[in-house]
Amino acid sequence: MRGHDDGSINLSRSVAIVGKSVHGVTSPSHVLIRNTPGGYRVGTGMTTTGEATVHGYTDAKDDYLKRLRRIEGQVRGIARMVDEDVYCIDVLTQISAVTKALQAVSIGLVEDHLGHCVVDAARKSPEEGAAKVREASDAIARLVRS
Structure with a gap:
């Protein structure tokens, strides 16, 4: 995984998680789906079990x-x-x-x-x-x- 200036972590060629980095850990605020017109932005949250939700x-x-x-x-x-x-x-x-x-x-x-x-x-x-x-x-x- 490679970090980007915009706070995203490149998970693959098609998906990036963008969020705030605190103490070196990125907390997801939204997911960018690449290879789409403008990239779809999908917001995320967290469940009580710590799983990401959209x-x-x-x-x-x-x-x-x-x-x-x-x-x-x-x-x-x-x-x-x-x-x-x-x-x-x-x-x-x-x-x-x-x-x-x-x-x-x-x-x-x-x-x-x-x-x-x-x-x-x-x-x-x-x-x-x-x-x-x-x-x-x-x-x-x-x-x-x-």
Whole structure:
């Protein structure tokens, strides 16, 4: 394995782990898949057992964060509206817009979870796949009730 100036460790010709180096040990923050247009960036985390994990939403993380920051700004605007005693229906209209925006983020996360986490678990074992399907079904049920 050869270190690079950008903090990556070359694992092969097609994959590199990029992260922060502390005391000579690189902690992975994302994986670069080479030989693809621009290289796919796949974020990683760690399980409680120390195994690296990749979340389904990682590829769209920047988009999700941008949307959530926009929603955060809308919520602050609603608080200002209430503080300024704006007409009730106008406040409710803005609350409805925020609710729809959050629902759109939720739907995207569910799609990413199904397409990545559930599929990966099902490939590992039928039991893991069934557990992820149950988990996704419960999450969808919570979203429908909200």
